[in-house]
Amino acid sequence: MKLNTKQTFFIGLAFMSICAFWQLYDQMIPLMLEQTFQLNATLIGVIMSFDNILALFMLPLFGTLSDKIDTRLGRRTPFILIGTLLAVLFMIMIPIAANMKSIGFFIIALALTLIAMQSYRSPAVALMPDLTPKSLLSKANAIINLMGAIGGMVALILISLLVPEGVVNYLPLFISLAAIMLASVTLLLITVKEKKAALKSIKDESIIHEHKKMPKDVKRSLFFLLFSIAFWFMGYNAVTTAFSRYAAAIWDKGAGSSATLMLIATAAATIAYLPIGQLSARFGRKRMIQFGIILLGFGFLAGGLFTELSPLAYLIFACVGIAWASINVNSYPMVVAMASEGDTGKYTGIYYTFSMSAQIITPILSGFFIDLIGYEALFPYAFICTLLAFMTFMKVAHGDEKPSAKKGIEVFEEADA
CATH class of the missing domain: 1.20.1250.20 (MFS general substrate transporter like domains)
Structure with a gap:
């Protein structure tokens, strides 16, 4: 198809x-x-x-x-x-x-x-x-x-x-x-x-747009997926919200340097969207999200090691952008794939409820740790959020579209379609 x-x-x-x-x-x-x-x-x-x-x-x-x-x-x-x-x-x-x-x-x-x-x-x-x-x-x-x-x-x-x-x-x-x-x-x-x-x-x-009750095992997967969404948004949004202040406090750099790094992350994500869509069709949504979470965690862990702005930071932020694209391209499809065709709007709203809630909570929570410890807490906070996202995402068992090879007569049936 x-x-x-x-x-x-x-x-x-x-x-x-x-x-x-x-x-x-x-x-x-x-x-x-x-x-x-x-x-x-x-x-x-x-x-x-x-x-x-x-x-x-x-x-x-x-x-x-x-x-x-x-x-x-x-x-x-x-x-x-x-x-x-x-x-x-x-x-x-x-x-x-x-x-x-x-x-x-x-x-x-x-x-x-x-x-x-x-x-x-x-x-x-x-x-x-x-x-x-x-x-x-x-x-x-x-x-x-x-x-x-x-x-x-x-x-x-x-x-x-x-x-x-x-x-x-x-x-x-x-x-x-x-x-x-x-x-x-x-x-x-x-x-x-x-x-x-x-x-x-x-x-x-051959589907009908009807409302069906979600099975318990699928509901459990959705529960863990929604919390994963909240956790990775908490980590990513904490960095995007506070990074200009972090760059000033830790690296003694102005808004121009922080904006350039965020622009690199955004540009890398934009370039990666279509290739990631192709890779997801080949390897499956779950694997691509796992790849994205691991790469995002690596980016946050590495980002916190720089005591001054280094050329390597540009590569790290490009990795963060690619990781975020890999997660974003596949997370919403996993949510709606678990829903019946008649409830797509409802679960779209639920997806945004969890992502928006995270973006309300994380500036306050990350701000608390920054006030308590200093701006050095920003990247460890983001890494811990990503780690929690990985742990909850490992419990997700539905919503993936696993690639499967065509066998036997299926090949000829598809060719005749």
């Missing part, structure tokens, strides 16, 4: 637009809060945590809702369409509020934007496994992750072009990104007819 690469690319447009928005959000909202409204770091941190808090209950809720509806456009498309339109409308209000210097209007516009974005994130992500055979989920997810990386880069390019030094009017930037989001989702609606594609998927795989 061959992956419909073209269809997967167009499905990925929704995820691309989502990632473009979050890149803009992470880069610009703290800056606007600080420079326009002169808020302190604590208040900025509280406001910036809204999205993760909303995600904890909104992603499972809207994922489950999209499982249960059935419209002329399909199950996921209505959420993607309405969510994008609302998000675009509300996000344009954010720079208008900044220009007016109205903090109340700004917070309302930001809150409405975040609610709109969270309302269609799970349905947008669940669309891929809905229309993809389970044996090809890792290959498809590699393309989706690549599209997400492109979305992030698009946002960064827009920021660099439309927000030169000293500019305080952010409206052109937000309008430009809103136009890209609308164009992406419009192209998705034109090219991917969810209802028709879902019917073809059902016919090709």
Whole structure:
């Protein structure tokens, strides 16, 4: 069975637009809060945590809702369409509020934007496994992750072009990104007819999108997988959140050096997505995640040994990026592979609940150890989290798509298909 690469690319447009928005959000909202409204770091941190808090209950809720509806456009498309339109409308209000210097209007516009974005994130992500055979989920997810990386880069390019030094009017930037989001989702609606594609998927795989009770042994595997997801996100996010401060405290280096290392990790992950998708089809999802966890642990262990910035650190961070790609490409497919076809949205939401919870907990927990011991605690903390992820992941026995050689008449049957 061959992956419909073209269809997967167009499905990925929704995820691309989502990632473009979050890149803009992470880069610009703290800056606007600080420079326009002169808020302190604590208040900025509280406001910036809204999205993760909303995600904890909104992603499972809207994922489950999209499982249960059935419209002329399909199950996921209505959420993607309405969510994008609302998000675009509300996000344009954010720079208008900044220009007016109205903090109340700004917070309302930001809150409405975040609610709109969270309302269609799970349905947008669940669309891929809905229309993809389970044996090809890792290959498809590699393309989706690549599209997400492109979305992030698009946002960064827009920021660099439309927000030169000293500019305080952010409206052109937000309008430009809103136009890209609308164009992406419009192209998705034109090219991917969810209802028709879902019917073809059902016919090709002889499946019915129904809700089935998860067997106890599969539920046990899912339990350990979700905790593994939480642990490796705790380790990775601790480093990405605190690394600029670590580089300043331990290496006496500025933001430029830390940003370069993180860029190398991101670039390595982006380059690795598609090859890892191919390798996962050959060796299986579980083996590739195990490889990723081991390489990630090695990267964190080695990273903590440098007392100053060394050229070898660039190689270590490239390994971290490849490791993270190997984990990311395969972890979400393993979750939805355990779910019945009628519950993809629900388990997509659960996946994000655990990953988001980890990203809420780890800055606080890692910050505690940094305050207690010093920045030397950062990489050991990340390594211990990765070790815990490896231990829990060893208990996962389902969700893999083990490669198997065709034998006898199966070869000729596939050739005639």
